[in-house]
Amino acid sequence: MLHRILILLLIASQAVADNYPRNESIDIKKYIFRVELNDTTNRIAGQATIMLAVKNAIRDFELDLVQQQQDKGMTVSEVRLGSRQLIFSHRNNRLKILLPAEVSPGNEIVVSIRYTGIPRDGLIISKNKFGDRTFFGDNWPDRARNWLPAIDHPYDKAKVEFIVVAPPHYDVVANGTKVEQSFISSKQKLTHWREDVDIPTKVMVIGVARFAIQHAGTVNNIPVESWVYPQNKEAGFSDYQPAAKVLDFFNRVIGPYPYEKLANVQSTTIYGGMENASNIFYYENSVTGKGAVENLIAHEIAHQWFGNSASEKDWHHVWLSEGFATYFTHVYNEFTYGTDKLKEGLVADRATVIQYCSRSPASVIDTRITDYPKLLSPHVYQRAGWVLHMLRQEVGDEAFFAGIRNYYTRFRNANALTSDFRQVMEESSGKPLGTFFNQWLEEEKLPELSVQWSYSQAAKGVLLTIEQVPGRVFELSLEIALHTEKGEPVIHTVKINQKSTKITLPADLKPVKLELDPQVKLLFKGNLRN
Ligand SMILES: [Zn+2]
Structure with a gap:
């Protein structure tokens, strides 16, 4: 109670x-x-x-x-x-x-x-x-x-x-x-x-500057332009070229682009990139001629839907901007370059989050912050991006992407709070998501799992004891891969909703190795012992 x-x-x-x-x-x-x-x-x-x-x-x-x-x-x-x-x-x-x-x-x-x-x-x-x-x-x-x-x-x-x-x-x-x-x-x-x-x-x-302006084409009748300094014109036009491909992808996955044009502008912004509506500003050294800013371009273009069009109603819900831009950059990479690229991004983000959370624990929705620039931290970027990734696991791809499209449709050119997003996702999945949103957005710490295993010849199985370190008891699905000498590893899903979980995974032979979360689906700190 x-x-x-x-x-x-x-x-x-x-x-x-x-x-x-x-x-x-x-x-x-x-x-x-x-x-x-x-x-x-x-x-x-x-x-x-x-x-x-x-x-x-x-x-x-x-x-x-x-x-x-x-x-x-x-x-x-x-x-x-x-x-x-x-x-x-x-x-x-x-x-x-x-x-x-x-x-x-x-x-x-x-x-x-x-x-x-x-x-x-x-x-x-x-x-x-x-x-x-x-x-x-x-x-x-x-x-x-x-x-x-x-x-x-x-x-x-x-x-x-x-x-x-x-x-x-x-x-x-x-x-x-x-x-x-x-x-x-x-x-x-x-x-x-x-x-x-x-x-x-x-x-x-x-x-306002001296610019070289390229009309790079149109995507669904939306003009895409590059505005760069004339002195680095060729390099700039080439570096900003991925914008059309990114715009086309998000148009198809999220819904119609909200604005009249998309200009990508070399500028002197204090940020790496700033997602200004329909004219994104990038830091001036984003232009190198080496095509090194595709992820930055994807992040800022994703903001046109999330942050600019569907905007947080309250600064404490800024993850609705930054977490979405972070995760949809990974989604763009996944669909453009393959699943490994998604996993690579998530593994890097998880490492950042684990390190940052141990140093500066806070919740994703941190209502204590009154100095708004301090809202920007790995909690609202990488960690919140991970929340979306886990939500996708929780409800499945179909409900997740349908929910994302519905959320954009409903809050296009308007404002939303986290509770609005949650409601849309509950409607699209038919699942109550109160515990999920609460444990991932309101909790300061990450789940920490201590996993001990041994093999029992008699039981023909791997005996597992999974302990959550003191603190909140999270409700989680943890995948565990059993690697044997030959053949593909076998992946089991263990439901965890208590402080201590004991379970036996069937295995005819003793595995040579166990692997936690082999498919990169869970944000957690893990510790595996034999
Ligand atoms: Zn951003």
């Missing part, structure tokens, strides 16, 4: 939100960001036009925007509702906007904000490795607020347009479709991109 209550409490704890001050009284429908850039200073001039639905009676609402301190940050000069000036305050990096009395629930309003300043972060203005000046948005997790006034949290997704005015020697890439490019004067060019699908701010970006 206590155990059951404890499980219920742990599941209920998933509903506990991260500490972002959500505002359920408004819903942002669309942002239009006009950003002016220049070559003499790092100061940007911004105008944000925001369409939002008012759902409850409110007098005011707040947006995130990092305000000016010393020489960096943004200063707001004006906020308008149509032609009317609105009263606002800008404190603690929150822009509070007072609404006139006639705004009532059910209204959709358009608020515009003029601001200027040098971005402290979020829009990285620097030089690339060839010495060319570049501007790259780098918003994850909540750094958009450094240059864009917004609800800077994935729970309120919106459409976005970027109108970038910059000196004419720059090419500009952003989310969605390019709808206009015009020379305004000899000193300024306007480029307008429009994303018609709701996306979170973490993946709303522009990239």
Whole structure:
């Protein structure tokens, strides 16, 4: 009874939100960001036009925007509702906007904000490795607020347009479709991109640089492009070439790609790759000409479905992004290069997880984290990827992939929590998965199995004693291979759901060797003794 209550409490704890001050009284429908850039200073001039639905009676609402301190940050000069000036305050990096009395629930309003300043972060203005000046948005997790006034949290997704005015020697890439490019004067060019699908701010970006642009083809009518620095054009076009193959694979396995195009962009992101919606940014040294970034490309493209389109509603559920991108990279490798490639990836990931878990035990859903960049660890990448692999074993390939497709269909361009994903998988498999999700996502430690074996001539079998080290008792299926002098090894599956399990596996001859988990299906720390 206590155990059951404890499980219920742990599941209920998933509903506990991260500490972002959500505002359920408004819903942002669309942002239009006009950003002016220049070559003499790092100061940007911004105008944000925001369409939002008012759902409850409110007098005011707040947006995130990092305000000016010393020489960096943004200063707001004006906020308008149509032609009317609105009263606002800008404190603690929150822009509070007072609404006139006639705004009532059910209204959709358009608020515009003029601001200027040098971005402290979020829009990285620097030089690339060839010495060319570049501007790259780098918003994850909540750094958009450094240059864009917004609800800077994935729970309120919106459409976005970027109108970038910059000196004419720059090419500009952003989310969605390019709808206009015009020379305004000899000193300024306007480029307008429009994303018609709701996306979170973490993946709303522009990239402004001198680029060589390759239209590499289309996959299911989706244009695939490479944007690289002209100085390493041939190498870049060649390195980013696997993107079309990856896109085609995920389209078939998961469902239709959510966006209008896929651009793969060489950039100065602080991450190895950043999955910005429909224009992925890769670190600049990803271009080597050696074709070494296929896994990175697969990871970032998988994010277009998981993280960008079906987004975590709460930062503590970031494994719904990173675990999925990690595992679907392995799945891409499995179907493209064979099962051995999948196993190789999982074996490497398991070693990373075992080492990391012993040093820094924490659960995959770690509600203690309030500093969001700290969310990124092997717990939400390799370990969470392993959770998906074990879920696939638990429900079988057919139910697993059907469930993945259903999850994407249901939460496409929306938000989900772990409980939503679990529900979809329970529906597609017809299996209750409470214990599975709980033990693999809420438990800090990994299962640790001590396996002792001996051979009994009289019983014609291998006598096994499997002990779980003190701590939680996991429910597991462990495969054990009995290797003999000749012939293929015989694989048995042992169900473990107690602290100590004793079982005899039939064997006419004494095996020369036992092997735990020969087919790489279980995330555990094992210790085999004879
Ligand atoms: Zn990722």
